[in-house]
Amino acid sequence: DGYFGREGLYGDTAGDYKDNLERFSFFSRTALELARRNGFCPDIVHNNEWQTAVASIDLATAFKDDPFYRNARTLFTIHNAAYQGVFPLADFAPLGLEPDVLGPEGIELRGKGNLLKGALIYSDMLSTVSETYASEIKTKEYGCGLESVLKKRSRDLFGVLNGIDTRLWDPSADPVIGRRFSAARLSARSENKRDLRRLCGLRVPRPAPGGGPD
Numbered sequence: 001d002g003y004f005g006r007e008g009l010y011g012d013t014a015g016d017y018k019d020n021l022e023r024f025s026f027f028s029r030t031a032l033e034l035a036r037r038n039g040f041c042p043d044i045v046h047n048n049e050w051q052t053a054v055a056s057i058d059l060a061t062a063f064k065d066d067p068f069y070r071n072a073r074t075l076f077t078i079h080n081a082a083y084q085g086v087f088p089l090a091d092f093a094p095l096g097l098e099p100d101v102l103g104p105e106g107i108e109l110r111g112k113g114n115l116l117k118g119a120l121i122y123s124d125m126l127s128t129v130s131e132t133y134a135s136e137i138k139t140k141e142y143g144c145g146l147e148s149v150l151k152k153r154s155r156d157l158f159g160v161l162n163g164i165d166t167r168l169w170d171p172s173a174d175p176v177i178g179r180r181f182s183a184a185r186l187s188a189r190s191e192n193k194r195d196l197r198r199l200c201g202l203r204v205p206r207p208a209p210g211g212g213p214d
Helices: 020-037 050-060 089-095 115-122 131-136 147-152 188-199
Strands: 044-048 073-078 086-088 112-114 125-128 157-159
Touching: 020 050, 020 089, 044 050, 050 073, 050 115, 073 115, 086 089, 089 112, 112 115, 115 147, 125 131, 131 157
Parallel strands: 044 073, 073 125, 125 157
Antiparallel strands: 086 112
């Protein structure tokens, strides 16, 4: 609660929280530790933006010989290359990162630690929000100082357009669902929900009093 029971996610009216490096390193590492505690090793750890970069870095370095995470791979998604998570290198000391991780072949950029750069280097695969943006961020205009790193990872960088194929996933024409529906006729959704519950072996509740949603 001390880290995240706050007014804003990243900062408040005064600006970014001063301990954001500590907060989001804690967040990334706790996610990995919770997975271990629950005995769940994901095939893919999908990290987004610099706030989750430490998870990619740890899995490629500190956890690289960990039997639990041996088969896990990382996908890192860049939504906006301008937000990079830049902090003084001295602030990284409590994280216990390996010396080479803190160097120019790792997270160091222009004398500071850059978490987005670290994620770009240490993640297995990279994606971003469109094919166009995947090309743009490899240029000086849009790369925000990381274009050379992104060019080196070109073979592992893919653009995946945000959103869905509204033709393919149109519920008014979907041949797979039990009852088709549209924005003008939503009642069939409840029947589809009950079908899904039966298919998954889940309890199908009785209708709520007054005919409310189940």
